């Protein structure tokens with residue numbers, strides 16, 4: 001499994017970074033996105049990723065910096081790449097209705113327009129794992145903003161490897177089983193030490209690092225203070241274009 005971090009930034013474009021989007025490519029060539037932000041078509045177009053080869057988009061929650069790219073992806077598939085293969089859209093409870101509303105808000109009429117490909121919706125929950133594009137997806141409840149949720153973190157199993165991703169969250173003990181034994185954990189870290197009810201800061205995270213039993217820990221979703229902070233850390237920082245080969 002090969003993960004390309006297409007967006008490692010926050011919601012506000014801090015540091016000129018793209019908002020969250022990950023491209024996961026399996027050894028057999030199947031690929032999917034995890035989150036697709038309003039900035040993600042630009043990020044995708046900077047790569048040679050075949051957009052028609054993306055079989056699914058898996059969303060962690062419904063904030064625009066994770067979910068806002070869906071209408072653009074669907075219209076690009078319709079009018080630019082002329083997609084024919086079905087596209088799976090997976091995410092927390094309510095994903096189909098959220099997608100309809102997002103499509104209609106961005107491009108009125110697009111939610112009911114005739115397309116040459118089908119959209120399949122799959123709801124995922126902590127008690128409802130799923131197989132998406134050949135990957136086993138286990139969900140964990142995160143603490144972020146229930147108005148944009150349920151907010152989920154995922155363990156994604158493929159090719160005998162496990163990739164864990166927190167999505168957006170403040171500290172929750174659910175991050176412990178989420179990361180246990182994972183080959184890599186990508187975890188949000190928005191601020192250095194400013195405590196927020198819905199995001200992680202490095203100070204809090206560092207107090208829990210010993211509980212996160214992943215082989216590799218990489219920080220993402222960094223806001224301005226994290227980006228400006230150049231201290232040496234015992235964990236990696238993601239950047240746009242980082243490739244995590246598992």
Ligand SMILES: [Zn+2]
Pocket residue numbers: 061063066144145148168
């Ligand atoms: Zn969020």
Ligand SMILES: [Zn+2]
Pocket residue numbers: 010011020063065066168221
């Ligand atoms: Zn976010």
